Amino acid sequence: MLSRSAERLYWLARYLERTENIARLVSVHMNLLMDLPKGVEMGWRQLILISASEQEFYEKNNVANERNITRFLLADASHTGSLFSSLSAARENIRTSRELLPDEAWEQVNEMYLFAKNNLETVVNRRQRVLFLNEILKGCQRFTGLLSGYMSHNHPYRFIILGRNIERADMTSRILDLASLLLSESRSDEMRQYETILWMNVLKALSALLMYRQQIRSRVKGDDVLNFLLLDTDLPRSVGCCIAEISLCISKLPNNIPLLLKLVELDAYVQGIDTRQTTEDQLRSILDGLQNKLGELHSQIADNWFLTATEE
Amino acid sequence: MKSIWKNYKTESAYDELMFSEFQSRAVSHKLCQYLNSLKKEDIDKRKIAAELAIMEMGISFTVYSDEGNIDRAWPFDIIPRIIDGKEWLIIEKGLKQRLTALNCFISDVYGEQAFIKAGKMPGEIINSSKNFRKECIGVKPRHNVWANICGSDLVRDKDGIMYVLEDNLRVPSGVSYMMENRVITKRVFPELLQDIHILPIDDYPTHLHDMLLSIAPHQNGQVTCVVLTPGIYNSAYFEHAYLAQQIGAKLVEGSDLVVNDDDCVYMRTIQGLEKVDVIYRRIDDDFLDPEVFRKDSTLGVRGLMRAWKAGNVALANAPGAGVADDKVVYAYVPEMIRFYLNEEPILPNVPTYLCSNKEDLAYVLEHLAELVVKPANESGGYGMLVGPHATAKEVAHFREIIQKDPRNYIAQPTLAISTAPTLCKGKLEPRHIDLRPFILQGENTYVTAGGLTRVALKKGSLIVNSSQGGGSKDTWVINMEEN
Numbered sequence: 001m002l003s004r005s006a007e008r009l010y011w012l013a014r015y016l017e018r019t020e021n022i023a024r025l026v027s028v029h030m031n032l033l034m035d036l037p038k039g040v041e042m043g044w045r046q047l048i049l050i051s052a053s054e055q056e057f058y059e060k061n062n063v064a065n066e067r068n069i070t071r072f073l074l075a076d077a078s079h080t081g082s083l084f085s086s087l088s089a090a091r092e093n094i095r096t097s098r099e100l101l102p103d104e105a106w107e108q109v110n111e112m113y114l115f116a117k118n119n120l121e122t123v124v125n126r127r128q129r130v131l132f133l134n135e136i137l138k139g140c141q142r143f144t145g146l147l148s149g150y151m152s153h154n155h156p157y158r159f160i161i162l163g164r165n166i167e168r169a170d171m172t173s174r175i176l177d178l179a180s181l182l183l184s185e186s187r188s189d190e191m192r193q194y195e196t197i198l199w200m201n202v203l204k205a206l207s208a209l210l211m212y213r214q215q216i217r218s219r220v221k222g223d224d225v226l227n228f229l230l231l232d233t234d235l236p237r238s239v240g241c242c243i244a245e246i247s248l249c250i251s252k253l254p255n256n257i258p259l260l261l262k263l264v265e266l267d268a269y270v271q272g273i274d275t276r277q278t279t280e281d282q283l284r285s286i287l288d289g290l291q292n293k294l295g296e297l298h299s300q301i302a303d304n305w306f307l308t309a310t311e312e
Numbered sequence: 313m314k315s316i317w318k319n320y321k322t323e324s325a326y327d328e329l330m331f332s333e334f335q336s337r338a339v340s341h342k343l344c345q346y347l348n349s350l351k352k353e354d355i356d357k358r359k360i361a362a363e364l365a366i367m368e369m370g371i372s373f374t375v376y377s378d379e380g381n382i383d384r385a386w387p388f389d390i391i392p393r394i395i396d397g398k399e400w401l402i403i404e405k406g407l408k409q410r411l412t413a414l415n416c417f418i419s420d421v422y423g424e425q426a427f428i429k430a431g432k433m434p435g436e437i438i439n440s441s442k443n444f445r446k447e448c449i450g451v452k453p454r455h456n457v458w459a460n461i462c463g464s465d466l467v468r469d470k471d472g473i474m475y476v477l478e479d480n481l482r483v484p485s486g487v488s489y490m491m492e493n494r495v496i497t498k499r500v501f502p503e504l505l506q507d508i509h510i511l512p513i514d515d516y517p518t519h520l521h522d523m524l525l526s527i528a529p530h531q532n533g534q535v536t537c538v539v540l541t542p543g544i545y546n547s548a549y550f551e552h553a554y555l556a557q558q559i560g561a562k563l564v565e566g567s568d569l570v571v572n573d574d575d576c577v578y579m580r581t582i583q584g585l586e587k588v589d590v591i592y593r594r595i596d597d598d599f600l601d602p603e604v605f606r607k608d609s610t611l612g613v614r615g616l617m618r619a620w621k622a623g624n625v626a627l628a629n630a631p632g633a634g635v636a637d638d639k640v641v642y643a644y645v646p647e648m649i650r651f652y653l654n655e656e657p658i659l660p661n662v663p664t665y666l667c668s669n670k671e672d673l674a675y676v677l678e679h680l681a682e683l684v685v686k687p688a689n690e691s692g693g694y695g696m697l698v699g700p701h702a703t704a705k706e707v708a709h710f711r712e713i714i715q716k717d718p719r720n721y722i723a724q725p726t727l728a729i730s731t732a733p734t735l736c737k738g739k740l741e742p743r744h745i746d747l748r749p750f751i752l753q754g755e756n757t758y759v760t761a762g763g764l765t766r767v768a769l770k771k772g773s774l775i776v777n778s779s780q781g782g783g784s785k786d787t788w789v790i791n792m793e794e795n
C-alpha cells in the first residue's frame with residue numbers, strides 16, 4: 001500500500017474519531033449541566049479547557065457562555081479544532097482515498113458533511129443541537145460499522161483502526177483531565193454532593209456507563225471509574241483497550257519492529273498506573289505522561305510508514 | 313402532447329428524440345410516451361432526486377477560481393439522449409477504423425514517416441507541432457499502439473449525419489461521468505430501464521483494465537498497474553480516483569513514484585519500494601518527466617521517459633501520442649484511413665480549412681463571421697471564435713491573431729448541431745448536444761456503447777464543456793429489434 005494513502009487513511013480516521021468525540025463531549029456536558037444546580041464549578045468553560053483551546057476561544061469571543069462555546073466547538077470553520085473543521089478534514093481525506101474504500105463509506109461521510117454544513121446554524125439552539133449531535137454520532141457509528149462489515153481487514157483497514165485508536169486514547173485521557181477536577185482538594189461541598197452524577201457523566205461521555213455497571217457491579221466511585229477507563233482491555237474507549245487494538249494492528253503491518261518495542265513500553269506505563277487514592281496532581285501527571293507518549297507513538301508511526309518521512 | 317412538452321419546438325436543427333413538434337422518433341417512442349404519462353410534479357421530484365443523488369454520491373468536478381478550488385456538483389439533465397442501435401453499429405465500426413489509422417499514423421511519425429514521404433501531408437505540419445516529441449522517435453510501444461485511450465467528439469448536423477469533430481488522444485476525460493450518469497438514471501427512472509433494452513456501459517472498467525494489462529512490458533505473472541494523477545486539486549481528480557477504484561489500481565501522484573538506477577519505476581509503499589509495470593497517466597506530456605520535458609514540473613517523475621524508452625514500464629497513452637490530437641492533423645485523418653488501411657472512411661470529418669494553407673487562409677479571413685475558428689492545440693473549448701455569435705470586435709481580434717500565427721488555427725463551417733429535449737424550468741426545451749464515445753486500443757479494440765452526451769444548458773449556446781457551463785445526459789443505445 002502507498003505510504004501517502006496510509007497517511008491519508010490514518011488521518012481520515014483520526015479526524016472522524018475527533019468529530020465523534022466532540023459531539024459526544026458536548027452532548028454529555030449539556031446533559032450534565034441540566035442535572036446540576038447553577039453555580040457549580042462545572043460550567044461550559046470546562047469544555048474549552050479539555051480541548052486546550054482556551055486562548056483561541058478568547059481571541060474570538062468575550063464571553064464564555066453556552067452559545068459562544070457550542071458555536072466555537074461545533075460550527076466554527078475557522079477553528080481547526082471544531083467539529084465541523086474535523087469533519088471537513090475527514091471528508092477531504094476520504095475524498096482523496098476513494099480508490100481504497102467501499103463507495104458507501106465515502107457516501108456516508110459526504111452525506112454527514114453535507115448535513116452538518118446545511119445545519120451549522122442550528123447548533124446555538126439547545127433542542128436543535130441535540131438533534132444535530134445525534135445525527136453526527138449516528139453517522140460516525142454508521143461509518144465504523146460499514147467498514148467493519150464491507151471492507152477487507154487489510155493494511156488500509158489497519159491504518160484506519162490505528163488512527164482511530166490513537167485519537168480515541170488521546171481523547172479518553174483528555175476527558176479524564178476533567179475528572180481530575182473531581183479529585184481536587186479545594187472542590188466545594190456542593191460539588192462533592194454531586195460527585196456521583198459527575199463520575200457517571202464521565203462514563204457516559206465514553207459510552208461506558210452500562211459496561212461499568214456490568215463489570216464493576218458496585219456504585220459509581222472515582223477510583224473505580226478511573227481504573228476502568230484507563231486499564232480495562234475490553235471496553236472500546238478505555239486507554240488499555242485502545243493500546244491493545246493499536247498493538248494488534250501494528251503487529252500485522254510490515255517493518256514494525258521499532259514500533260512494537262515502543263508499544264511494550266507504552267503498555268507497561270498504562271498497566272502500571274495505580275488509581276487507588278490518586279490525588280489530583282498525581283492524576284494530572286499520569287495523564288500528561290500518557291498524552292506525551294501517544295504523541296511520540298504518532299511521530300514514530302509517521303517516520304516509519306508515511307511519505308513525509310521518505311527521502312527523495 | 314401536454315404538460316412538459318408544451319411548446320416544444322424542434323428549431324432548425326436535427327432533434328435526437330423528436331421527428332417534429334408532435335411526433336417522436338421510433339427509437340425514442342417509449343421514452344416520450346413514458347415522460348408524457350408523468351405529471352409535472354413527478355418530473356420535478358425525479359429531478360430533485362437526481363440532484364440529491366449527485367450530491368450524496370459526491371459526483372463533482374473542480375473548477376479553478378481565484379478563491380481556490382471549488383468542487384461543483386456535476387450538472388446533469390435527467391432526460392436521456394437516445395441513439396438507434398443500428399446506427400451505433402456503424403459509428404462503432406467507424407471509430408475503431410479511425411483510431412486504428414491514427415495509431416498507424418503516430419507510429420509512422422516516430423518511425424519511417426511514409427505518409428509524409430508519399431506527399432500526403434507536408435512535413436512542416438509535424439515539425440511545427442507542439443505535441444510532436446522528438447524524444448519518442450524510434451520507440452515502439454507494445455502492439456504499436458500509442459493512443460490507447462481516445463475520446464472522439466461526434467456531432468450531428470442538420471442533414472442528420474454524424475461527423476467527427478475532433479479526436480482527443482492526450483488525456484481524454486469524462487468516462488466516469490458517463491458511467492455515473494447511468495447509475496443516477498437507474499435510481500431516477502427504475503421502471504423505465506426495466507422496459508427498454510439499453511446496451512450496458514458498466515463493463516468499461518473491465519475493458520480498460522484488460523487493455524492496460526495487455527500493454528504491460530512483461531506478460532507473465534502479476535502486473536502492477538497505477539493511475540497517475542496530478543493530484544487532488546486537478547479538475548478531473550474525481551475521475552482519476554473513480555477509475556483507479558474501478559480497476560483496483562493504486563492512485564498515485566508523482567511524488568509516490570521514483571525511477572531507480574536500474575531504469576525501473578517504483579512506488580513508495582509502507583513496505584518500501586514496489587515495482588510498477590503500467591501507468592495510466594492522467595497528466596500531460598509536458599509535466600511527465602522534468603528530466604526531459606518541463607524542468608519546473610513537480611507533478612511528474614524524474615526519469616520516467618528513460619524507464620519507458622528502456623521498455624521497463626508501459627505508459628497509456630504513450631508520450632507523443634498527442635501529435636495526432638492537433639486539429640491540423642485532424643484534417644488529414646480521412647487520408648490516413650485510405651493510406652494505412654486501404655479503406656474508405658466510415659465517419660466523415662467536418663470540412664476544415666487550414667489557415668497554414670494560403671487559399672484556405674484567404675477564404676477564412678473573408679468568411680470569419682460564418683465560421684468557427686479553433687486553435688490547433690487547445691482543449692476544453694478555450695480560445696475559440698464562433699463567428700455567427702461573435703461581436704465585430706472579437707472577429708477583428710481573431711483576424712489579427714490568425715494572421716500572426718496561421719499554423720495554429722483551423723476553421724470549420726458553423727454546424728447546426730443537433731438538439732435533444734432538456735428539462736429547463738419544468739419544461740422541455742431543445743438544447744444542443746454532442747457525444748464523446750471512448751475507444752480503447754491495446755491488444756484489442758473496444759468502444760463504449762454510446763458515450764458521454766454533453767449538453768449546452770444555455771439556450772442557443774453551442775458550448776458543451778462542463779468547465780464552461782455545459783451539462784450532461786445519460787446516453788442510451790437501443791436495439792429496436794429487442795424492444
